[in-house]
Amino acid sequence: MSNGIKILFGAVLGVLYAACxxxxxxxxxxxxxxSLEALFIPGNIFSGSVLLVIGTVFLTGVRKLSIGTxxxxxxIYVGILFSVGIGLVELLALxxxxxDAYLVGEWADWSAADAVNPLLYxxxxxxxxxxxxxxxxxxxxxxx
Amino acid sequence: MTREIRIALTGNPNVGKTTLFNALTGSRQHVGNWPGxxxxxxxxxxxxxxxxxxxxxxxxxxxxxxxxxxxxxxxxFILDEKPDVVVQVVDATNLERNLYLTTQLAELRTPLxxxxxxxxxxxxxxxxIDYRKLSGFLEIPIVRTVGTRGxxxxxxxxAAVKEAKxxxxxxxxxxxxxxxxxxxxKLTDPLSADRTLSGKYPLRWLAVKLxxxxxxxxxxxxxxxxxxxxxxxxxxxxxxxxxxxxxxKRYEAIAAILPQVHxxxxxxxxxxxxxDRVVTNRYLGIPIFLALMWGAFxxxxxxxxxxxxxxxxxxxxxxxxxxxxxxxxxxxSLIGDGIISGVGAVLIFLPNILILFLILALLEDSGYLAxxxxxxxxxxxxxxxxxKAFIPxxxxxxxxxxxxxxxxxxxxxxxxxxxxxxxxxxxxxxxxPVYVLFAGAFFGAHAGGVMFFxxxxxxxxxxxxxxLFRSTILPGEVSxxxxxxxxxxxxxxxxxxxxxxxxxxxxxxxxxxxxxLGAMLVWALASFPYGVEYGSAESFAGMLGHLVEPLVxxxxxxxxxxxALIFGFLAKEVVVGSLGVLYxxxxxxxxxxxxxxxSLSAATALALMVFVLLYMPCVAxxxxxxxxxxSWKWTGxxxxxxxxxxWVLAFVVGHLAPFFxxxx
Amino acid sequence: MEGTCPLALLAAxxxxxxxxxxxxxxxxxxLLGMGFCPDAxxxxxxxxxxxxxxxxxxxxxxxxxxxxxxxxxGIAKGSA
Numbered sequence: 001m002s003n004g005i006k007i008l009f010g011a012v013l014g015v016l017y018a019a020c021x022x023x024x025x026x027x028x029x030x031x032x033x034x035s036l037e038a039l040f041i042p043g044n045i046f047s048g049s050v051l052l053v054i055g056t057v058f059l060t061g062v063r064k065l066s067i068g069t070x071x072x073x074x075x076i077y078v079g080i081l082f083s084v085g086i087g088l089v090e091l092l093a094l095x096x097x098x099x100d101a102y103l104v105g106e107w108a109d110w111s112a113a114d115a116v117n118p119l120l121y122x123x124x125x126x127x128x129x130x131x132x133x134x135x136x137x138x139x140x141x142x143x144x
Numbered sequence: 145m146t147r148e149i150r151i152a153l154t155g156n157p158n159v160g161k162t163t164l165f166n167a168l169t170g171s172r173q174h175v176g177n178w179p180g181x182x183x184x185x186x187x188x189x190x191x192x193x194x195x196x197x198x199x200x201x202x203x204x205x206x207x208x209x210x211x212x213x214x215x216x217x218x219x220x221f222i223l224d225e226k227p228d229v230v231v232q233v234v235d236a237t238n239l240e241r242n243l244y245l246t247t248q249l250a251e252l253r254t255p256l257x258x259x260x261x262x263x264x265x266x267x268x269x270x271x272x273i274d275y276r277k278l279s280g281f282l283e284i285p286i287v288r289t290v291g292t293r294g295x296x297x298x299x300x301x302x303a304a305v306k307e308a309k310x311x312x313x314x315x316x317x318x319x320x321x322x323x324x325x326x327x328x329x330k331l332t333d334p335l336s337a338d339r340t341l342s343g344k345y346p347l348r349w350l351a352v353k354l355x356x357x358x359x360x361x362x363x364x365x366x367x368x369x370x371x372x373x374x375x376x377x378x379x380x381x382x383x384x385x386x387x388x389x390x391x392x393k394r395y396e397a398i399a400a401i402l403p404q405v406h407x408x409x410x411x412x413x414x415x416x417x418x419x420d421r422v423v424t425n426r427y428l429g430i431p432i433f434l435a436l437m438w439g440a441f442x443x444x445x446x447x448x449x450x451x452x453x454x455x456x457x458x459x460x461x462x463x464x465x466x467x468x469x470x471x472x473x474x475x476x477s478l479i480g481d482g483i484i485s486g487v488g489a490v491l492i493f494l495p496n497i498l499i500l501f502l503i504l505a506l507l508e509d510s511g512y513l514a515x516x517x518x519x520x521x522x523x524x525x526x527x528x529x530x531x532k533a534f535i536p537x538x539x540x541x542x543x544x545x546x547x548x549x550x551x552x553x554x555x556x557x558x559x560x561x562x563x564x565x566x567x568x569x570x571x572x573x574x575x576x577p578v579y580v581l582f583a584g585a586f587f588g589a590h591a592g593g594v595m596f597f598x599x600x601x602x603x604x605x606x607x608x609x610x611x612l613f614r615s616t617i618l619p620g621e622v623s624x625x626x627x628x629x630x631x632x633x634x635x636x637x638x639x640x641x642x643x644x645x646x647x648x649x650x651x652x653x654x655x656x657x658x659x660x661l662g663a664m665l666v667w668a669l670a671s672f673p674y675g676v677e678y679g680s681a682e683s684f685a686g687m688l689g690h691l692v693e694p695l696v697x698x699x700x701x702x703x704x705x706x707x708a709l710i711f712g713f714l715a716k717e718v719v720v721g722s723l724g725v726l727y728x729x730x731x732x733x734x735x736x737x738x739x740x741x742x743s744l745s746a747a748t749a750l751a752l753m754v755f756v757l758l759y760m761p762c763v764a765x766x767x768x769x770x771x772x773x774x775s776w777k778w779t780g781x782x783x784x785x786x787x788x789x790x791w792v793l794a795f796v797v798g799h800l801a802p803f804f805x806x807x808x
Numbered sequence: 809m810e811g812t813c814p815l816a817l818l819a820a821x822x823x824x825x826x827x828x829x830x831x832x833x834x835x836x837x838x839l840l841g842m843g844f845c846p847d848a849x850x851x852x853x854x855x856x857x858x859x860x861x862x863x864x865x866x867x868x869x870x871x872x873x874x875x876x877x878x879x880x881x882g883i884a885k886g887s888a
Contacts, residue, residue, distance in 0.1 A: 097446055207841030238865070425856055
């Protein structure tokens with residue numbers, strides 16, 4: 001019944017991503033809400049949209065799986081890949097901006113916290129999924 | 145004692161032929177053009193055991209009919225130039241289709257060796273090929289190769305040498321069925337009477353081609369001794385049917401051999417297919433793609449920043465050093481202010497471009513980009529553009545030069561022309577310095593939004609232009625989209641880096657030549673007549689500006705802007721450099737100088753950016769357009785169209801902007 | 809095996825056998841070279857939008873709707 005775990009995983013990540021995405025987009029339109037700053041959810045329409053897309057991929061997979069078709073599996077896997085991939089992008093961006101701050105001499109003023117956002121930390125959960133099911137996925141869902 | 149052997153490299157598209165070619169020839173390559181066509185011709189050299197090999201990379205084709213320039217080039221080369229050996233690169237994971245080409249090559253009766261490439265992937269899939277057995281069946285030597293790891297190359301060359309020396313060559317015949325064989329026999333008789341033909345080409349091959357209705361061969365036969373008899377025989381048959389039947393027979397013959405050399409698997413649905421279901425999903429397809437693009441741009445702009453800072457600091461330091469320490473003063477100024485600053489302004493964006501191209505190369509080599517082209521095909525089709533124009537448009541965001549060259553994959557001439565004409569509207573990296581400067585000076589915190597607007601505007605103009613061309617000067621239907629989807633693979637660092645470099649180096653070359661000249665030219669025009677204040681209205685540059693000023697006055701531009709725009713013709717990066725010279729300001733102060741200039745407002749700044757976005761392609765891009773279209777007419781059109789569109793839109797934007805900018 | 813229908817109309821997962829290709833000369837030759845010849849087994853992989861991705865042997869091709877309408881197949885099995 002490992003399927004059950006995957007569905008749960010997909011559902012949790014799907015909801016988290018979609019929610020953060022929604023919050024980011026809403027803030028971008030209506031202005032930042034202080035309570036969310038503590039959770040490191042800035043207002044940004046672009047990264048918000050990306051969060052929404054990843055969330056939708058997960059949720060679509062969950063929906064398909066709940067109807068009973070195997071078709072939903074790839075969605076969860078692709079969602080995980082996406083989550084980890086974009087998380088990596090954010091990590092590299094963070095390092096680059098830090099390096100730049102150092103070079104320009106503003107190291108003291110810069111704080112990594114400025115660059116932290118859901119795309120970065122939700123990916124940590126994604127990595128768990130990758131470690132758990134990565135091999136299974138890449139060996140190929142050969143069974144037609 | 146060295147012997148020279150000429151190898152022709154052929155094979156299906158996507159079999160790793162280019163990787164193999166690179167692995168064999170390394171840096172000893174030369175890229176040119178096949179005469180009369182805009183198809184790229186690559187030749188290279190490699191030596192082994194005292195033998196020099198010349199390797200000619202023929203275009204990748206699925207078969208050897210006469211319907212595309214690629215195929216005709218490939219087979220004409222084999223038949224007319226008679227290379228010592230033909231090496232067909234075969235994809236071990238796709239044997240059935242690859243062998244189709246093999247049957248056709250065998251009919252050419254040329255010395256043939258097969259390089260069974262991607263053997264590692266076939267083995268990883270648990271489906272190794274018994275190539276010795278296959279070789280026995282086909283009577284063709286087969287060498288196992290892995291292009292990406294450089295395995296099997298030496299054996300390949302050895303086999304080539306051996307095959308080149310062997311003669312005569314067996315004729316591999318595929319039985320085409322009684323009816324067809326009868327016709328072939330009927331045709332070979334009169335054909336043998338034509339001495340020129342029979343001396344040059346294998347008779348059976350000629351007969352087979354004639355039965356298939358091959359226009360090219362038909363033309364060769366006409367006017368010869370066999371013409372009349374051949375034509376009377378052909379008039380009684382339906383070549384369409386024969387073509388299909390004979391193709392069928394070829395596949396039958398292949399199907400008979402295959403099960404004996406590997407586990408024929410109906411591969412069913414694979415990992416690639418599962419991912420495809422997600423990625424091409426009707427609703428998620430485009431959002432996923434956009435999300436990936438966002439990731440790509442985010443990565444490009446952030447990771448490039450520290451590198452840009454380093455290059456910037458170096459350039460400034462170097463320039464100051466040059467001005468301060470080189471005698472005489474004018475030379476110091478030329479080298480420092482002119483050359484170093486000018487070229488530096490370009491090099492600063494090199495990290496940007498290289499990273500973007502690397503990401504694109506990774507996406508392409510992994511196989512995803514083919515899916516993206518598939519997803520975008522429908523929307524593009526509705527806009528009058530072929531789906532295959534998609535990748536060139538993406539590349540255009542880095543630099544239009546390799547982008548326009550990438551349109552070669554579009555088969556239809558008209559489609560290709562339209563794609564080439566609209567490509568310059570994709571905002572290339574060269575225009576970034578202008579945006580950064582003006583958006584930064586006049587729009588402060590909203591600079592990012594303004595730049596985004598410009599990129600979108602570029603895309604919108606490209607689309608509208610495509611539609612316009614489609615309905616007026618280049619009418620016709622967009623040709624159908626047929627594209628192979630290679631299986632997803634993990635891209636190798638080496639291949640992707642080389643890929644990135646082949647495109648990125650074009651940008652560097654541009655910097656090293658055109659921009660260098662441009663920087664010197666700007667400096668010269670700004671320094672003379674002798675004794676004049678550097679970059680003032682009395683210099684030649686100033687005079688030029690005043691001359692052109694009336695043309696751009698309605699847009700709100702003054703003579704300084706006019707001069708900068710003229711120099712921008714050389715390369716758009718030069719615009720910023722020229723402005724720096726004309727305002728007598730260095731990097732930081734230029735922003736302030738511009739802001740302080742009474743003739744420039746936020747609205748005119750916006751109009752200026754729009755103008756730079758749209759007005760004609762730079763010299764380098766024009767050069768490529770001329771080369772790829774082979775026509776001055778269209779190149780001139782690109783220039784004229786660009787200027788007109790730029791002027792009109794800049795005018796509109798400049799006058800409408802105040803209404804929107806007011807509050808912000 | 810019932811009557812034949814164009815490839816474009818099949819759902820994802822359907823397996824079929826090519827009966828004939830009714831395209832212009834050039835396109836026909838290309839399709840033949842790619843593997844779309846009579847009696848070839850094909851499987852539709854993705855059919856979410858007008859154009860499709862179809863597998864022939866070990867290769868995968870994306871075909872626009874127009875081309876897919878010109879390739880006629882007979883259905884070997886029911887769709888998934």
